[in-house]
Amino acid sequence: MVSVVSFCDSKGKPILSRRYRDDVSLSAIDKFATLLAELEEESSVVPPCLSHNGTYFLFIQHEDLYVVALSTSLATNAAQVFTFLHKLVEALGDYLKTVEEESVRDNFVIIYELLDEMMDYGIPQITETKMLKQYITQKSFKLVKAVKKKKALARPPGALTNSVSWRAEGISYKKNEAFLDIIESINMVMTQKGQVLRSEIIGQVKVRSRLSGMPDLKLGINDRGIFTRDSDSGEEQVAKPPGSRKSNVELEDLKFHQCVRLSKFENEKIITFIPPDGEFELMSYRLSTPVKPLIWCDVNVQVHSKSRIEIHCRVKAQIKKKSIANNVEILIPVPDDADTPSFKYSHGVMKWVPEKSSILWKIRSFYGGKEYSMAAQMGLPSIAATEKPTFRRPVQVKFQIPYFTTSGIQVRYLKINEPKLQYKSYPWVRYITQNGDDYTIRLN
Incomplete structure (x- = not known):
């Protein structure tokens, strides 16, 4: 359990604190700045948990702030504490827009209200x-005056006293729909010759719920780590995405939204949940399985006389012919002093981006199996004719492939049941594969 939650500045000095238990004094947070300074002098890596005289400081860093939880119990669930701190910052972001030292000082009333209700x-x-x-209706930088009439006072919604604290009662829609987005981001590092050094798939299942009442949803996925049964259970079927693998896949690092019944999942390997209203992330996963490059680039640099270079790039969409990669962007680095570019290309649009010292090649629609090429010639006034320039930055590739999943994950069925209203509902599923934050090709 947590005894105190504090917000500290970039040096570890407290800005505001909320004490929940009497086993830790409010002055205990003053020691955090000293402990932080001592560790920063000894090592560049500071652990997320510090201790002093039986008090434990568990903290996260956000912008110029430290959000610190103090506890005296060795039985404290550290993972739960860190999750709460991140949720606290996320909630503050929705209220304050920007969570930093100045906004915390200017909105201490809202923060105290949130700390009182969230813990x-x-x-x-x-x-x-x-x-x-x-029921916390105050806006950032402006305090809402209390209303004298008792009937107009904001009261906690009834859902907070129920087991479903993430959904309010009485939600109603004329057309009841549920939208599922299966989004997979590919992180991959390749050599110039096409050898894959590292690859992983980061997946998200996002839901946009527009359902009345208190619907109960059951989701079926073709993952043998989750389901032992196939889609012959008679549930409502959803079409599988084109280009997906037929074999089952094993998902790693599964994380669920709090609405998922974990006991049901652990015992029966079934994902059942009452969804929050609107958009939310139902689950996330990771796969470290080897993946072949979906968009492959071969970049060749040639040095010529009179201090000029030529860059040749050949790009190929290594996906099925029925699939299309949209909004493909290939950012090719060039030396910082390169100038006077001229381009020749077979498809798309070429652009010189001097502020990034790069060439940007855009292809709006890239059909599977297609191959395109480009050539760029640039002057290099500061190097000798025989000197080959070095490239410290890799080639960065961006793309988005709809109706396609690399892992082969498929939604077998999505059943929606509202016991009281008994309405007809319409589930929709969309699959998207895109580049991750690190889809790069090394040139050296």
Whole structure:
């Protein structure tokens, strides 16, 4: 359990604190700045948990702030504490837009209200911003005056006293729909010759719920790590994405939204949940399985006389012919002093980006199996004719492939049941594969 939650500046000095238990004094946070300074002098890596005289400081860093939780118990669930701190910052972001030292000082009233509602006696309670905003109605930098009439006072919604604290009662839509987005981001590092050095798939299942009442959803996925049964259970079927693998896949690092019934999942390997209203991330996963490059580039640099270079690039979409990669962008680095570019290319649009010392090649629609090429000639006034320039930055590739999943994950069925209203519902599933933050090709 947490005894105190504090916000500290970039040097570790406290800005505001909220104490939940009496086993830690408010002055205990003053020691955090000293401990932080001592560790920074000894090592460049500071662990996320410090201790002093039986008090433990668990903290995260956000912008120019440290958000610190103090505890005296060795039985404290550290993972739960760090999750709460991140949820706290996320909720503050929805209220304050920008969470930094100045905004914390200017909005201490809102922050104290959130700390009071999100945690009780050191135990996390409510972390859904949609529920908090129903009765914490103050806006950042402006304080809402209290209304004298008792009937007009904001009261906690009834959902907070129920087991479903993330969804309010009485939600109604004329057309009941549920949208699922299966988004997979590919991180890959390749050599200039096409050898894959590292690859991984980061997946997200995002839901946009527009359903009335208190619907109960059951989601079926073709993952043998989750399901032992196939889609012959008679549930409502959803078409599989084109180009997906037929074999089952094993998902790693599964993380679920709090609405998922974990006991049901652990015992029966079934994902069932009552969704929050609107958009949310139902689950995320990771796969470290080897993946071949979806968009492959062969970049060749040639040095010529009179201090000029030529860059040749050949790009190929290594996906099925029925698939299309949209908004493909290839950012090719060039030496910082390169100038006077001239281009020749077979498809797309070429652009010289001097502020990034790069050439940008854009291809709006790239059909599977197609191959395109380009050539760029640039002057290099500061190097000798025989000197080959070095490239410290890799080639960066961006793309988006709809109706396609690299892992082969498929939604087998999505069943929506509202026991009271018994309405007809329409589930929609969309698959997207895109580049991750690190889809690069090394040139040296």
